[in-house]
Amino acid sequence: MLKINDLHVHYGGIHAVKGVSLSIPRGSVVTLIGANGAGKSSIIRSIAGLVKGAKGEVLLTRHEGDQPVQLLGQPAENMVRSGIALSPEGRRILPHLSVAENLQLGAWCREDKDGIAKDIEMVYDLFPRLRERSWQKGGTLSGGEQQMLAVGRALMSQPDLVMLDEPSLGLAPILVREIFDIIRHINEQGKTVLLVEQNAFAALSIADYAYILEVGSVVLEGPGKDMLKNPKVREAYLGG
């Protein structure tokens, strides 16, 4: 569904992503694992059109048999129209708007009022705590609730590909498990998932395929289950 070929990202003099190539097949969960500064977020933000001066190819094939479309160079506001949604790092909830308004913004590109209302209900079913808080301002939610809202907001545009940037960051272990259960559920609903994580164990457990990044390059790749058993990965990311 998405193919990245030889992606380079420069920030000033820093070469943050050095020729990364990835493949994200339709219906799969693909994860990018790596330490801080490995370039994971830069890759995801390049796909979203948020990085100026990213070079290489990001090719989207929305439906089987379509001509692939180059996403690099397109403005960020086109992303959701291409069927891609991002739950960004740090959640980026709009703190002065209510939970319901945050969700409505996620559905900005849609005109079907009934469908939007139905999908808001769908998000509330997924995260019952958001329903209780639907009139509360985003800024008053706890970190875990904000993360749920960020994921829910990403789903509101009915994306084919959901990109999640560090969804477990700063969450209590019980919430981490809840978030990962939801990610698996979203994938079972037919959505393709690109997951960026520092929590390597949880991410590899649900991933069909994983890429391990170190200082801007892919150093290892393979199916998630294999990676869990890989001695190098165990040593570097899973605590031996």
Place this chain on the structure above:
Amino acid sequence: MTLELFLQHFFNALTLGSLYGLIAIGYTMVYGILRLINFAHGDILMLGAYFVFYGTTLFCLPWPIAVVVAIIGSAVLGVLMDKIAYRPLRDAPRISALISAIAVSFFLESLAVVVFTGLPRPVHQPEWLVSIITIGGARLMPLTLLVPGVTAILVAGLLYIVYHTKPGLAMQAISKDIETTRMLGVPVDKIIALTFAIGSALAAASGIMWALRYPQIHPYMGVFPGFKAFIAAVFGGIGSIQGAVIGGLLLGFIEIMTVAFFPDLSGYRDAFAFILLVVVLLVKPTGLFGEKLKEKI
């Protein structure tokens, strides 16, 4: 002071304050979204007044049509101003856009001098607006009641747009986090253009009412109302629409009432506003309704 006289001052203050508030909204909306003080805002007010003047004299349009044309024309000018002078600087340091705003202001004033000449022109006040009526002993012009009324309607309409429509939701979102809003698919530049259009339309409306109230127009007529409204916006808390309106009203009352109760100080009338600005910036820089600076991380 007699009650009648007080009422007269009261309505004068209400009129002046409404105008300040209406102009202040334009400053506060643009600031809320772009963190930019649009110094050319007062000059849009001037152009709005000129459009009506030439619409009614040169093109012999009836008043209501001239007003509508002037407001639409000013809104278009506001959008052009953003597109030409501010949008190319969106990613530049904030000071660049600010300097650009000062340039736009000088440009519009100079252009007006060239096109309309610097001579002040008298504005014809429709008879029914200025014929004195007596309410409760106070001698008032219908205009003094019309201005707050029109302002109230415009502010209500604006609040409806901002808090109950989809573009309004986008404006609120942009004011906090442009990148995230863009990522959600909102055409940010279009929403910003809409903000300039609304702010400029309100400036034109206040310019027209200003010209009726003080029936003379000249290329620099927007400068002082612009400064005062800017002060009102800071006083109310820049970025807040309600703050702009309340700040404007309070400034109007402070100016009129000080002069009314202390006639000796009337020469210092304009100074009050600037003293107020200094005091607000020293004591409570975020104004009455300003955003709190503290943010949850």
